[in-house]
Amino acid sequence: IKEKNGLALIDPHGDLAKDILDFIPKRRIKDVIYFNPADLDYPIAFNPLDKVHPDYHFLVASGLISVFKKIWSEFWGPRLEHILRNSLLTLLEYPKSTLLDIPKLLTDKEFRKEVLEGITNQQVREFWFSEFEKYSAWLRSEAISPILNKVGQFLTSLPIRNIVGQKENTFDLRKVMDEGKILIVNLAKGKIGEENCSLLGAIVVTKIWLAGLSRADLPEEKRRPFYLYVDEIHNFLTLSFADILSEARKYGLNLIFAHQYVEQLDEKIRAAIFG
Numbered sequence: 001i002k003e004k005n006g007l008a009l010i011d012p013h014g015d016l017a018k019d020i021l022d023f024i025p026k027r028r029i030k031d032v033i034y035f036n037p038a039d040l041d042y043p044i045a046f047n048p049l050d051k052v053h054p055d056y057h058f059l060v061a062s063g064l065i066s067v068f069k070k071i072w073s074e075f076w077g078p079r080l081e082h083i084l085r086n087s088l089l090t091l092l093e094y095p096k097s098t099l100l101d102i103p104k105l106l107t108d109k110e111f112r113k114e115v116l117e118g119i120t121n122q123q124v125r126e127f128w129f130s131e132f133e134k135y136s137a138w139l140r141s142e143a144i145s146p147i148l149n150k151v152g153q154f155l156t157s158l159p160i161r162n163i164v165g166q167k168e169n170t171f172d173l174r175k176v177m178d179e180g181k182i183l184i185v186n187l188a189k190g191k192i193g194e195e196n197c198s199l200l201g202a203i204v205v206t207k208i209w210l211a212g213l214s215r216a217d218l219p220e221e222k223r224r225p226f227y228l229y230v231d232e233i234h235n236f237l238t239l240s241f242a243d244i245l246s247e248a249r250k251y252g253l254n255l256i257f258a259h260q261y262v263e264q265l266d267e268k269i270r271a272a273i274f275g
Contacts, residue, residue, distance in 0.1 A: 008185065053214070077146075102147070103147075230257050
């Protein structure tokens with residue numbers, strides 16, 4: 001911080017996030033973005049579907065799928081993933097869409113028709129017109145029910161709706177990295193719930209990684225160092241995290257993680273860390 005470097009801190013308890021504010025020099029106060037989902041009066045907008053370059057649509061969709069799969073592993077299946085992936089790829093092409101549009105896309109035929117008019121991804125179009133529309137009423141209900149239940153449960157939480165339901169982001173993670181900002185994410189699970197904490201934290205970590213990947217458009221020497229601190233990292237890890245560990249330095253992303261036991265980490269993640 002004193003060296004004017006940028007960083008993001010993700011804290012699942014809230015104490016560290018509040019304590020670190022006391023250590024911010026006055027000259028850097030304007031660089032601070034304090035992201036507190038429990039603050040219902042001044043919610044920060046964080047829409048993971050907002051203004052994603054077409055080149056990164058698949059990466060963003062895959063990243064979100066990895067997050068949902070980790071949290072809802074006991075309910076996961078190939079069909080759920082297939083439908084959810086195509087839903088995300090569809091909404092990434094639809095301007096001003098948010099995660100709140102997922103249930104509507106699956107259940108509202110008129111809305112789905114409106115959205116699909118502007119979709120250019122041929123594979124996605126084929127999914128909707130050649131597959132989804134041919135489901136019987138019973139099969140469609142059975143296929144989308146797990147998505148509506150789990151995504152709906154996540155999105156009915158008021159703090160979460162206030163954040164991911166806004167169409168335009170309050171901050172741009174790529175700019176946060178390139179301009180050396182200080183992002184403090186207070187995910188106090190005692191206030192927003194453990195599952196919401198894990199989901200939101202994993203989405204933030206994934207989006208930071210994708211912002212890092214987008215730095216491929218800069219020469220390596222111009223990729224300003226950025227530091228990501230995550231407490232209780234096991235709460236936010238997905239299997240795709242092994243890629244982050246192996247390639248982060250290339251994009252100027254420095255990783256500092258804390259957790260209590262090695263056994264809390266998935267075997268593939270342990271191999272990536274210690275390997």
